[in-house]
Amino acid sequence: MITMLIVDDDSREHDVIRYLLKKYSFDIETSYSTDGLQAKKLLEENVYDILLTDVQMPYMNGLDLAKFCKNRNPNCEILFFSGYDDFDYIKEALSLKAINYILKPISPDEFRQSMQEILENISKKGNPYREFEKSLSQNFYEEKAPVQKEKLTVNMQDDELLKNIDDAVRIGSYTSLDKNAHMLIGKYKYAKKVSHIYIRYLFSSLLKILIPAIPGLPEEDFQKAIEKIYTLNHFSDLCDYVEQYIDQVLSVLKRNDSTPNYAINHVIQYIEKHYSDDLSLDQLAEQVYLSPKYLSTVFAQTTGTTLNKYIRSVRLKKAAELTRKTNRKIADISMSVGYPNVSYFCKLFTEEYGMTPEKYRTGTQTKAITHD
Incomplete structure (x- = not known):
């Protein structure tokens, strides 16, 4: 099913879009966000076919959000809607190859025409990014060799585990880092219904904590590591890669852990x-x-x-x-x-x-x- 992310700080606009989609029988799965940063996180964790966004929003405006979206998924169709009839906004929106720049209050006919054009574009070119994502999702958890599955039950939230890892690195606790980092990895080892995009985002957050704790690594190493995370095709490869950084930090802490x-x-x-x-x-x-x-x-x-x-x-x-x-x-x-x-x-x-x-x-x- 085609997916759409709708971003507007006025929740009433969400209701309007939902009503229009239903009225014109557009079979589209929708997600909603009320600010740019929240929407950015959703774009990091999911793949959307359509981004429908307001221009002026808290924390991150719609134009910057659209640029971020296009960098991650060039095939995503962009549709702006705004109460600002500003030529500079419209000019920048067009530079992002947006389908349209609809002024509020939204005209139902203009919305219908824009959506039809978007769906035609998706139908004509398909979405190779989505096909690639689908392929990755199907193969991401496949084991390259048979292993004995040992289920790990972790009741802690990911944010809590990451905070524990950050605290462990900050105070130099070898035991706590070893425990929490492996709990985080083990939590998703056989969670095959979890999006591989979220796993990559989560492991990127983990590396953001670990890499600065390794002496001698240049700043650009973090960016290279993140790029690597998004190119590995299997969860096991991803685990092996992240484990290297965990082991390096544990070695640093072990050296410093000789004194209390x-x-x-x-x-x-x-x-x-x-x-x-x-x-x-x-x-x-x-x-x-x-x-x-x-x-x-x-x-x-x-x-x-x-x-x-x-x-x-x-x-x-x-x-x-x-x-x-x-x-x-x-x-x-x-x-x-x-x-x-x-x-x-x-x-x-x-x-x-x-x-x-x-x-x-x-x-x-x-x-x-x-x-x-």
Whole structure:
């Protein structure tokens, strides 16, 4: 069936197009988007025969969207509709070989004529890109050699897996990268109903995270890698290619993983940014993909203090700074550094500085006046 992507930030226009397609009995499968960037993502993940787009839209206008579409699929038919009767828009639309530039409100007759012309064009020339895509879809998951199928059930969403992979690379966690990257690949190993275009898009997103983590690779290597992903014909070839990059990053992390400092530094940075939150050992361990017991032991060995004492030290230093430099109420300061119980806060503050917050404030102000 012929497919069409309709892009307009006014959802009412979608209803108009749907009505006209039905009225004139155009047997076309339609998808909808309300902004240019969302539509761009759909074009990356799917192949459409027709793009019907507004010109002025949020994030990415229809002319740029049409250029992107033509670069990916030169045989896609373009039809613009817009409320702007602007010669420059029309001129650029024609340069993209658009069928028509229909002004809103859409004239039913003009729409019908434009659609008939588009369908005639598709019928005459066929769509070699779609035939190629169909062939790829049929052969993409074919195994080149018999393998024992071991089904992997992954409940995590792709965005979550990619975020975990990004976090693992950022903090240098070998174990987390190895686990999440292979979960992502394994999730689609036998998912034969998933479009090969989406798989390529997903693996491109994975390489976007991995390649910058490999020392010495030039910037253009990423573009070459993406081009390679879109030329490989089989899922197994695609997996082998991506696995090379996973292995390279894992090797880098393994070299750096000889010391636990990467995890400790990340925990310290996290505490300094989130000292006002209700921090727990489990929460901090989750940040660096370590067990709570192991993190607690390594933190003490590396820093010479426990996690609880370090968190308390960071909070009280910040409290002392706020007490010294502001006129905020002590209760407000207590809350802002992570101690909702002001009495408990004052007890800890007194233990740390040998005086209450009020006396600390008075004393520092007196010293400042005497110094002046």
